[in-house]
Amino acid sequence: MLEKSKTQTFYDRIADVHNLVLRINGYRRSVAKYLRSLDLDLDENSLVLDAGSGTGIVTLGFQSAGFRPKKSIALDLSFNSLKVAREQFEKDKKTDASNIAAVQGNVLELPFADETFDLILTCGVLEYVPLEAGLAELARVLKPGAKLVLIPVKPSFVGSVLEILYNFKTHSVEKTEEIARRWFNIVGNYKFPFNEPISWSKVIFLLEKK
Numbered sequence: 743m744l745e746k747s748k749t750q751t752f753y754d755r756i757a758d759v760h761n762l763v764l765r766i767n768g769y770r771r772s773v774a775k776y777l778r779s780l781d782l783d784l785d786e787n788s789l790v791l792d793a794g795s796g797t798g799i800v801t802l803g804f805q806s807a808g809f810r811p812k813k814s815i816a817l818d819l820s821f822n823s824l825k826v827a828r829e830q831f832e833k834d835k836k837t838d839a840s841n842i843a844a845v846q847g848n849v850l851e852l853p854f855a856d857e858t859f860d861l862i863l864t865c866g867v868l869e870y871v872p873l874e875a876g877l878a879e880l881a882r883v884l885k886p887g888a889k890l891v892l893i894p895v896k897p898s899f900v901g902s903v904l905e906i907l908y909n910f911k912t913h914s915v916e917k918t919e920e921i922a923r924r925w926f927n928i929v930g931n932y933k934f935p936f937n938e939p940i941s942w943s944k945v946i947f948l949l950e951k952k
């Protein structure tokens with residue numbers, strides 16, 4: 743059996759508490775509102791990946807925005823986080839759990855063929871990996887012209903506190919844009935409204951694969 747990484751062990755331990763925090767602070771509603779505002783060009787044949795899904799908050803937001811692709815995949819290193827995600831998908835009335843698969847895996851070595859996905863969502867995950875390798879791997883499995891909704895932790899006071907609590911490293915906006923341009927066109931930037939708690943730690947880059 744492969745040895746668990748520190749990150750996996752950490753998220754396996756905190757999955758329930760982390761999920762509770764996310765439920766209280768309205769992340770799901772904020773993500774759903776943003777996704778609803780996009781012209782995502784998805785249909786019943788589309789495949790969607792939530793890369794580093796944790797306990798599934800972004801996939802839940804995607805579902806409550808009304809999107810019903812052929813299949814969504816929630817992928818994460820942490821088995822316990824995926825277990826919590828699975829339970830939530832099954833009991834949530836706005837979610838079609840039958841079309842969501844939870845897969846344990848690493849964003850640096852995704853178990854999917856090149857150009858598989860019509861959309862990738864990723865929130866607070868590339869902070870754990872070298873940005874270039876992470877974006878390259880996401881670009882590999884995304885179809886040309888398809889979108890990546892990248893929701894990184896923004897460099898800020900709250901971001902610095904989270905870096906210590908969650909043991910990750912934020913990437914600067916300039917670096918993120920510079921590296922992203924190797925595979926993507928940057929087609930949107932979004933700042934969450936300040937009255938939404940997600941705005942204190944996250945921003946969004948909307949990227950389109952070249």
Ligand SMILES: C[S@@+](CC[C@H](N)C(=O)[O-])C[C@H]1O[C@@H](n2cnc3c(N)ncnc32)[C@H](O)[C@@H]1O
Nearest residue numbers: 753794795796818819820848849865866867870
């Ligand atoms: C801050 S949490 C974010 C979870 C979720 N995207 C959200 O917004 O609530 C970071 C997640 O990234 C996962 N993670 C970290 N490194 C990873 C990797 N190399 N591959 C897959 N998942 C990873 C962790 O297990 C954890 O669930």
